[in-house]
Amino acid sequence: MSFAWKAAGITYNRYLAIAARVVRRSLKEGPRLQAERRGEMDLRFAKWQNGKQGENKNLGDANASAMAEHAAETK
Known part of the structure; x- marks a missing residue:
């Protein structure tokens, strides 16, 4: 038996x-704003x-800069 997320790679x-983001976006305005704030992470x-x-470095910023460096190297 294969899971859909595995099949999607x-x-x-x-x-x-992704599932959490979909649920947060489906909520009404008030609860949605509260849920989106809880969903923010700073790794x-x-x-x-x-x-x-x-x-100490922010993981999101480090990933973005690494991807930009990789893209520049492959050109």
């Missing part, structure tokens, strides 16, 4: 994010080298 976490990460933590 996405991860389970991405599937859940951060830091690289560790030689036992020391590097600078």
Whole structure:
């Protein structure tokens, strides 16, 4: 038995994010605004080298810049 999200080629976490976004958008105006605020995330990460933590970076910003760098390299 195959799951639809696997057949679509996405991860389970991405599937859940899409489903949550659809549910939030289907709500009436008041509850929708509250649900959208709860759905916002700010993920951060830091690289560790030689036992020391590097600078904390926003995951979304880091992904966007990495994708832009990759796109520039492939041209």
